[in-house]
Amino acid sequence: MKNIIKILLLFIIILPVTATFAQDETEIFYDDFSGLSLDYSKWLTAEKNWGGTVVENGKSVDYNGGVIAENVHLQDGKLILTGCGNLYEGAKRGINRNGQYRDDGKRCGAAIATKEYFASGSYEIYAKISPEFGCCSAMWTFEYEEDYTGDELKVTNHEIDIEFPGRDENNEPSLSHCLCTTWVGEGEDEHKTGYPYCGDQADGKFHTYRFDWHTGDEGEEPRVEYYFDNALVYTSYEYIPTNAGRLWLGLWFPRYWAGTPDFDKTYFEIDYVKITPFREKGDKPQNESYPDSGWRKENILRGDVNGDDTVDLRDAIEAEKNPSETYNANADVNDDEKTDRDDTRLILKSLLS
Ligand SMILES: [Ca+2]
Ligand SMILES: [Ca+2]
Ligand SMILES: [Ca+2]
Known part of the structure; x- marks a missing residue:
């Protein structure tokens, strides 16, 4: 009898602790990218173009091929964002700023963003960046507003960036340096970039990239702390965003500052993403002007x-029976632009797990 009372007492002591813990757990955003496709209840896939224009044959054209959904796939528990470089001759087509598809897939990358918005918190990404120059492996929060009520258009751009390559002491692109930028607007005096040295990040290994975003609270100065492999590499105290944003992961092609993308394909791989909200007093809600476009x-x-909107044994049989060199994103599980036994194997493996 005494033992039962002891056990009951133990439950009473433990229960409130467990309940609190469980509540916190539900607030954490986590994805380990298992399965064959992105979890579309959590993520949006971007199809848009940014990065500026160049003059080609006397005409102004978009420099890069934007980001497209065909360059997003999952394999072996990783999110793989593909970047097609200057030497790419495959079947994929990039997208222009006006939404039209281009004649080729050169300088065309990939990006996804959380459906949900998050403000202050710890953002942790376990990833292997692209080892190539000419493209940018990026992890960033983003919230964008346009206000036309005054005489001039006022743009609010609350953003926190981790971008590779950074720049070294000679101002050259470097994969041992990172661009750590905080933004509150698009003007020259509305953002600040740090260029910390962080060791060779193109060593072919996965690394932990984390930033702790403090919007401000009692005892918490507004700041963003950047930690790579759990070591603090940089802290920003200026232009600290407050508005909740979406977390983006992308591989894209900057016009000038990342180098020249003289390669066929390259990859930015992400093993997991974890966002632990701090819910500080400085948090403000998002008020995006175009949350549903792009x-x-x-x-x-x-x-x-x-193509019957489900993945089952019939798909594996179909892939096995009818290998094809013709590009079909649904059938091409491993994103090598053909359908064959390798895709069959991946479908079967996924069905068995
Ligand atoms: Ca994983
Ligand atoms: Ca099917
Ligand atoms: Ca394939």
Whole structure:
């Protein structure tokens, strides 16, 4: 009898602690990218173009091919963002700023963003950046507003960036340096970039990239602390965003500052993403002007070889029976631009797990 009372007492002591813990757990955003396709309840896939224009044959054209959903796939528990460089001759087509598809897939990358908005918090990404120059492996929060009520357009751009390559002491692109930028607007005096040295990040290994975003609270000065492999590399105290934003992960092609992308394909791989909100007093809600534009409408379902909106054994059989060199994003589970036994294997592996 005494033992039962002891056990009951123990429950009474433990229970409130467990309950609190469980509540906190539900606030944490986590994705380890298992399965064949992105979890579209959590993520949006970007289809848009940014990065400026160049003059080609006397005409102003978009420098890069934007970001497209075909360059997003999952494999072996990783999110893989593909970047097609200057030497790419495959079947994919990039996208222009006006939404039209281009004649080729050169300088075309990939980006996804959380559906949900988050403010202060710890943002942790376990990833392997692209080892190439000419493209940018990026992790960033983003919130964008346009206000036309005054005489001039006022742009609010609350953003925190981790971008590779950074710049070394000679102002050259470097994959041992990072660009750590905080933004509150688009003007010259509305953002600040740090260029910390962080060791060779193109060593072919996964690294932990984390920033702790403090919007301000009692005893918490507004700041963003950047930690790579758990070591503090940089702290920003200026232009600290307050508005909740979406977390983006992307591989894209900057016009001048990242080098020249003289390669066929390269990859930015992400093993998991974890966001732990701090819920500080400085947090403000998002008020985005265009929250619904620039996203892929019909999501790609990797492994749906026969196109019936589900992935099952029939898809594996179809891939096995009808290998094809013709590009079909749904059938091309491993994103090598053909359908064959490798895709069959991945579908079967996914069905078995
Ligand atoms: Ca994973
Ligand atoms: Ca199917
Ligand atoms: Ca394939």
